[in-house]
Amino acid sequence: MDGPHDLGGKEGFGPIDVTSPPFRHEWERRQWALSKTSDKGAMGGSIDAWRHTLELLPPAVYHAVPYFEKWCIQSLCVLVRDGGVSLDEVVRAADATPEGPGTARIWSVEDAVEAVRANEAFFDADPGEPPAFEVGERVRTLRHGSPGHTRLPAYARGAVGTVTAHHGGHIYADLSAEGLEEGRHLYTVAFTAPELWGGTADPRDTVLLDLWEPYLVPA
Amino acid sequence: MDGPHDLGGKEGFGPIDVTSPPFRHEWERRQWALSKTSDKGAMGGSIDAWRHTLELLPPAVYHAVPYFEKWCIQSLCVLVRDGGVSLDEVVRAADATPEGPGTARIWSVEDAVEAVRANEAFFDADPGEPPAFEVGERVRTLRHGSPGHTRLPAYARGAVGTVTAHHGGHIYADLSAEGLEEGRHLYTVAFTAPELWGGTADPRDTVLLDLWEPYLVPA
Amino acid sequence: MAFDRDKTAHIHRELHSHLPPDPALRVKALESLAVERGYVARETLDAWIEAYSERIGPKRGAEVVARSWVAPDFRQRLLDNAGMAVREFGYEGHATGHLKAVENSDSVQNLVVCTLCSCYPFALLGMSPIWYRSAAYRARAVREPRKVLAEFGVTLPEAVGVRVWDSTAELRYLVVPQRPAGTEGWPEDRLAALVTRNAMIGTQRDLALPDTDGPG
Amino acid sequence: MAFDRDKTAHIHRELHSHLPPDPALRVKALESLAVERGYVARETLDAWIEAYSERIGPKRGAEVVARSWVAPDFRQRLLDNAGMAVREFGYEGHATGHLKAVENSDSVQNLVVCTLCSCYPFALLGMSPIWYRSAAYRARAVREPRKVLAEFGVTLPEAVGVRVWDSTAELRYLVVPQRPAGTEGWPEDRLAALVTRNAMIGTQRDLALPDTDGPG
Numbered sequence: 001m002d003g004p005h006d007l008g009g010k011e012g013f014g015p016i017d018v019t020s021p022p023f024r025h026e027w028e029r030r031q032w033a034l035s036k037t038s039d040k041g042a043m044g045g046s047i048d049a050w051r052h053t054l055e056l057l058p059p060a061v062y063h064a065v066p067y068f069e070k071w072c073i074q075s076l077c078v079l080v081r082d083g084g085v086s087l088d089e090v091v092r093a094a095d096a097t098p099e100g101p102g103t104a105r106i107w108s109v110e111d112a113v114e115a116v117r118a119n120e121a122f123f124d125a126d127p128g129e130p131p132a133f134e135v136g137e138r139v140r141t142l143r144h145g146s147p148g149h150t151r152l153p154a155y156a157r158g159a160v161g162t163v164t165a166h167h168g169g170h171i172y173a174d175l176s177a178e179g180l181e182e183g184r185h186l187y188t189v190a191f192t193a194p195e196l197w198g199g200t201a202d203p204r205d206t207v208l209l210d211l212w213e214p215y216l217v218p219a
Numbered sequence: 220m221d222g223p224h225d226l227g228g229k230e231g232f233g234p235i236d237v238t239s240p241p242f243r244h245e246w247e248r249r250q251w252a253l254s255k256t257s258d259k260g261a262m263g264g265s266i267d268a269w270r271h272t273l274e275l276l277p278p279a280v281y282h283a284v285p286y287f288e289k290w291c292i293q294s295l296c297v298l299v300r301d302g303g304v305s306l307d308e309v310v311r312a313a314d315a316t317p318e319g320p321g322t323a324r325i326w327s328v329e330d331a332v333e334a335v336r337a338n339e340a341f342f343d344a345d346p347g348e349p350p351a352f353e354v355g356e357r358v359r360t361l362r363h364g365s366p367g368h369t370r371l372p373a374y375a376r377g378a379v380g381t382v383t384a385h386h387g388g389h390i391y392a393d394l395s396a397e398g399l400e401e402g403r404h405l406y407t408v409a410f411t412a413p414e415l416w417g418g419t420a421d422p423r424d425t426v427l428l429d430l431w432e433p434y435l436v437p438a
Numbered sequence: 439m440a441f442d443r444d445k446t447a448h449i450h451r452e453l454h455s456h457l458p459p460d461p462a463l464r465v466k467a468l469e470s471l472a473v474e475r476g477y478v479a480r481e482t483l484d485a486w487i488e489a490y491s492e493r494i495g496p497k498r499g500a501e502v503v504a505r506s507w508v509a510p511d512f513r514q515r516l517l518d519n520a521g522m523a524v525r526e527f528g529y530e531g532h533a534t535g536h537l538k539a540v541e542n543s544d545s546v547q548n549l550v551v552c553t554l555c556s557c558y559p560f561a562l563l564g565m566s567p568i569w570y571r572s573a574a575y576r577a578r579a580v581r582e583p584r585k586v587l588a589e590f591g592v593t594l595p596e597a598v599g600v601r602v603w604d605s606t607a608e609l610r611y612l613v614v615p616q617r618p619a620g621t622e623g624w625p626e627d628r629l630a631a632l633v634t635r636n637a638m639i640g641t642q643r644d645l646a647l648p649d650t651d652g653p654g
Numbered sequence: 655m656a657f658d659r660d661k662t663a664h665i666h667r668e669l670h671s672h673l674p675p676d677p678a679l680r681v682k683a684l685e686s687l688a689v690e691r692g693y694v695a696r697e698t699l700d701a702w703i704e705a706y707s708e709r710i711g712p713k714r715g716a717e718v719v720a721r722s723w724v725a726p727d728f729r730q731r732l733l734d735n736a737g738m739a740v741r742e743f744g745y746e747g748h749a750t751g752h753l754k755a756v757e758n759s760d761s762v763q764n765l766v767v768c769t770l771c772s773c774y775p776f777a778l779l780g781m782s783p784i785w786y787r788s789a790a791y792r793a794r795a796v797r798e799p800r801k802v803l804a805e806f807g808v809t810l811p812e813a814v815g816v817r818v819w820d821s822t823a824e825l826r827y828l829v830v831p832q833r834p835a836g837t838e839g840w841p842e843d844r845l846a847a848l849v850t851r852n853a854m855i856g857t858q859r860d861l862a863l864p865d866t867d868g869p870g
Contacts, residue, residue, distance in 0.1 A: 001230040001231065001659075002228055002229050002230045003229070003230050003231040004229075004231055004282075005770055005771060006769070006770060007769055007770075007789055007792040007793040008767075008769030008770070008792065008793065008796045008797070008820065009221055009769075009793065009796055009797040010221050010222070010223075010278070010789075010793040011220040011221045011222050011366075011793070011797075012220065012222040012223055012274070012275060012276070012277060012278050012281070012447065013277070013278060013788075013789050013790035013793045013794060014277060014447060014448075014451055014790060015790065015805055016785050016788060016790045016791050016794070016802065016805050016806075017784065017785055017788065018785055018805055018806050018807075018857070020783055020784035020785050020788075021783065021784065022706075022780065022781035022782065022783055022784065023781070023784075024784065025677075025678070026678075027677055027678040027681040027682075029703045029707075030681055030685060030699055030703070031681045031684070032702070032703070032706065032781060033698075033699040033700075033702035033703050033706075034681070034684055034685060034688060034694065034699060036702045037688060037693050037694040037698075047824075049657060051770075051771055052657060052659075052662075053662055054771070055231070056231060056659060056662045056663045056666060057231070057666050057670075058231060058232070058233060058663070058666060058667055058670065059229070059231050059232060059282050059573065060282040060283045060573075061666070061670050062231075063223075063278050063279040063282045063283065063789065064279045064282065064283045065677065066677055067772070067784070067787045067788075068677070068681075069677040069680060069681075072677065072680045072681050072684050073666060073669055073670065073673075073680065075684050076669055076673075076680070076683065076684055076687075077662060077665045077666055077669060079684075079687060080665050080669070081658070081661060081662060081665055083691070085687060085691075087665075087668050087669065087672060089687070090669065090672075090673065090683055090687065091672050091673060091683075093682070093683035093684075093686040093687050093690075094673055094674055094679045094680060094682060094683035095674075095679075096686065101689075101695065101696065102689040102690055102691075102692055102694075102695055102696070103692035104689070104692045104693060104694050104695040104698065105695065105698075106695040106697045106698055106701075107695070107697075107698040107701045107702075108701055109701045109704045109705050109708070109709065111698075111701065112698070112701045112702045112704075112705035113705050113709050113710065116705065116710055116747040116748050116776070116777050117744065117745075117746060117747040117777065118747065119747050119748040119777070120737075120746045120747045120748070120750060120751050120777070121748075121749075121751050121824075122751045122752070123751065123752065123823075123824040143377055143378070143417075144416065144417035145417075147230075147419065148657065148659070149657070151770060151822045151823060152822070153769050153770055153820070153822065154373070155769070155796060155797070156820075157377075158362055158376075158377040159362070167752070167823075167825065170752075170823060170824060171824075173823065177657055178656050178657050179656065179657070186823055186825075188825075190817075196796070196797075197363065197797055198362075198363035198364075200366065202800060202815075202816075204814070204815035204816070205799060205800070205815055205816040205817075205818070206815065206816070206817050206818070207796050207817075207818045207820060208817060208818065208819050208820065209820045209822045210820075210821070210822050210823035210824075210825050211822065211823070212823070220443075224554055224555060225553070225554060226553050226554075226573055226576040226577040227551075227553030227554070227576065227577065227580045227581070227604065228553075228577065228580055228581040229573075229577040230577070230581075231663065232573055232574035232577045232578060233574060233663060233664075233667055234574065234589055235569050235572060235574045235575050235578070235586065235589050235590075236568065236569055236572065237569055237589055237590050237591075237641070239567055239568035239569050239572075240567065240568065241490075241564065241565040241566065241567055241568065242565070242568075243568065244461075244462070245462075246461055246462040246465040246466075248487045248491075249465055249469060249483055249487070250465045250468070251486070251487070251490065251565060252482075252483040252484075252486035252487050252490075253465070253468055253469060253472060253478065253483060255486045256472060256477050256478040256482075266608075268441060270554075270555055271441060271443075271446075272446055273555070275443060275446045275447045275450060276450050276454075277447070277450060277451055277454065278789065279789075280450070280454050282573065284461065285461055286556070286568070286571045286572075287461070287465075288461040288464060288465075291461065291464045291465050291468050292450060292453055292454060292457075292464065294468050295453055295457075295464070295467065295468055295471075296446060296449045296450055296453060298468075298471060299449050299453070300442070300445060300446060300449055302475070304471060304475075306449075306452055306453065306456060308471070309453065309456075309457065309467055309471065310456050310457060310467075312466070312467035312468075312470040312471050312474075313457055313458055313463045313464060313466060313467035314458075314463075315470065320473075320479065320480065321473040321474060321475075321476055321478075321479055321480070322476035323473070323476045323477060323478050323479040323482065324479065324482075325479040325481045325482055325485075326479070326481075326482040326485045326486075327485055328485045328488045328489050328492070328493065330482075330485065331482070331485045331486045331488075331489035332489050332493050332494065335489065335494055335531040335532050335560070335561050336528065336529075336530060336531040336561065337531070338531050338532040338561070339521075339530045339531050339532070339534060339535050339561070340532075340533075340535050340608075341535045341536070342535065342536065342607075342608040367441065367443070368441070370554060370606045370607060371606070372553050372554055372604070372606065374553070374580060374581070375604075386536070386607075386609065389536075389607060389608060390608075392607065396441055397440050397441050398440065398441070405607055405609075407609075409601075415580070415581075416581055421584060421599075421600075423598070423599035423600070424583060424584070424599055424600040424601075424602070425599065425600070425601050425602070426580050426601075426602045426604060427601060427602065427603050427604065428604045428606045429604075429605070429606050429607035429608075429609050430606065430607070431607070
């Protein structure tokens with residue numbers, strides 16, 4: 001979707017605050033910690049469904065609220081949509097003093113570190129057919145995005161680039177967001193900066209994207 | 220520029236509030252009235268410079284604040300940038316009780332109505348060369364926008380359409396925003412919905428844009 | 439003088455972060471400065487507000503549409519050059535210099551939008567409705583005009599294609615709706631009373647007769 | 655189960671308009687619900703915070719980079735398959751399954767971004783810096799990487815081209831900066847102390863030696 005998340009190349013943003021640390025506020029740390037449970041049960045779903053839910057935030061909200069607040073609304077949305085929690089329950093939970101200890105097992109720091117290690121996910125999936133393109137070949141990206149989740153950013157649509165790597169089949173994000181795990185060939189494609197941004201861009205520079213085969217046609 | 224104003228085709232917005240009147244708040248009426256003086260002196264500039272100043276609002280602000288508040292910040296920005304007003308003076312003016320009557324002539328309602336009538340602006344300007352395209356011809360829009368002000372929306376870039384009208388030379392917005400009044404041939408170009416939005420769009424529908432010749436190449 | 443983008447964006451950021459968040463106070467700041475600097479008198483603002491609430495509004499456009507229904511020669515002048523044609527009413531002015539009239543038909547529904555800002559034929563239709571300047575309308579009208587029309591209660595007959603006019607230059611658009619059946623012989627002023635602002639933007643297709651409760 | 659876009663967007667709007675605006679209260683709501691429903695224990699959240707503040711961070715990546723400088727066979731394994739190579743340290747995990755190492759050279763500066771969200775090799779570099787997830791960085795890194803680098807204090811030599819890696823799929827990128835001159839014979843741990851988080855994302859080019867005040 002052509003949502004507010006598709007920021008590549010958009011203009012009007014100011015300078016970058018280059019000194020900022022990973023966290024500024026305690027609630028940000030807690031949201032990050034909460035997100036570590038986000039692939040469990042009703043708070044989760046595939047990474048692609050997770051991203052798509054985030055992309056569907058109203059544009060004004062997406063642009064205005066802090067980063068981790070978006071994650072929080074995303075998780076609350078999933079709880080309401082898929083977890084049997086009502087909107088009223090969410091609003092009351094913001095107001096109420098947290099209740100007792102709950103029923104979940106308590107993890108140690110060691111458990112958390114090990115969970116990070118065990119979370120080494122692989123996205124390989126057999127595409128069921130030979131690749132359409134080979135390294136060195138020129139390809140053109142589609143002009144149109146997809147009405148749903150997609151990982152071809154607007155700035156790289158309708159552009160000609162060169163395949164620099166073939167990664168075999170990977171789970172295709174566009175279908176994965178819809179709950180279907182299907183493999184498609186994944187490539188890295190290099191675009192010159194002038195191809196993407198026009199003649200005033202620096203010809204020494206390139207932008208490389210990892211793109212699935214359905215995004216590409218022969219140049 | 221690929222700024223926050225370029226909304227055509229962007230997704231994630233909710234339903235339209237179809238019942239809304241022209242104004243909801245008194246401050247909106249006053250801002251509208253204030254904007255009627257915006258082409259006078261330090262509050263003005265060309266319509267294209269006016270638009271470009273508005274487009275340069277930070278994206279989070281552009282998306283979040285009400286419509287007429289954008290106009291207000293736009294005018295305040297011009298006062299600071301071109302009108303010798305300091306940021307401090309603006310901030311104080313928000314706080315202070317308005318002072319005496321000022322020096323401007325008082326207009327009657329009749330004066331205002333007549334000013335609207337007299338504001339019948341024409342944008343014709345000699346392009347100095349014959350048109351490159353004729354009605355019925357197929358044209359392709361450029362893939363790239365301009366780093367400055369431009370009126371080729373992102374959704375209509377790199378698309379093939381048909382010229383349906385030629386309007387002679389009109390002041391070219393891209394240069395006008397920079398203070399240069401130069402004519403370029405202006406055309407209406409019709410694009411089919413599937414050309415703009417892909418195969419799922421309704422083939423009965425078309426979108427028509429008024430586009431200057433520098434945005435177009437032969438299809 | 440070339441446009442200084444960086445400086446403009448910097449001032450925007452400074453203003454937004456230092457001004458109080460209430461838009462009424464921001465407008466108050468602008469009004470105070472404009473009055474103090476002699477750009478406008480406070481009473482003139484009241485005059486502008488009254489001009490646009492009492493004098494300049496969609497009734498003007500409705501009169502133009504009604505005449506095009508009853509006077510074939512006027513209709514032709516309107517289609518040839520709407521900017522000149524509205525001068526016959528004295529309704530020329532702000533944003534009508536390059537006005538274009540586009541007629542609905544049994545196979546066409548016209549719809550006007552400005553995706554890049556909020557261009558509108560003010561002198562002819564008055565101030566635009568809030569929805570016309572909303573991000574949702576600007577974003578969606580070009581991409582999914584039929585869903586947009588459905589939200590306005592409009593369902594198009596099978597044969598009708600939508601023509602969406604995106605006002606990207608200084609041309610402005612007036613949609614001329616179809617004259618409703620059952621109005622044969624009506625005088626211009628009675629016909630004009632049927633023509634709504636939404637119909638002249640294109641978000642209403644069928645005009646309702648006073649005695650009916652047809653779809654808006 | 656197909657993804658219900660309209661329902662999701664509707665819930666977002668409802669939540670945003672009914673929840674208190676303070677993000678801390680919103681997170682409190684999520685925490686309360688998650689604890690109450692048994693998805694996570696409150697103490698586990700503290701464990702996660704400590705894991706990412708004390709155990710999992712850019713020092714991991716720095717060790718990997720340092721070894722690639724001193725051990726040519728490891729360097730080759732890293733370039734061939736970085737995800738497998740970091741297993742030699744036990745640093746595999748969240749978002750390293752398809753890790754790719756990209757080396758800077760006298761003619762190349764690599765820069766990593768995720769324009770569509772905020773993908774990052776968490777198990778190797780810890781939580782990302784705020785700037786990496788900022789709209790400004792995500793928007794600008796692909797379009798004007800040299801201006802972005804300049805804001806980080808980096809001026810590139812004439813011969814250097816920028817390669818911007820936009821993490822659009824599940825591959826993740828580790829930039830391997832150039833080993834600084836004057837570090838011949840240094841042990842791995844002393845070299846690792848030179849390698850910064852920014853250098854492994856690509857917003858720092860020259861690594862500073864401890865005694866110098868070179869550009870960050």
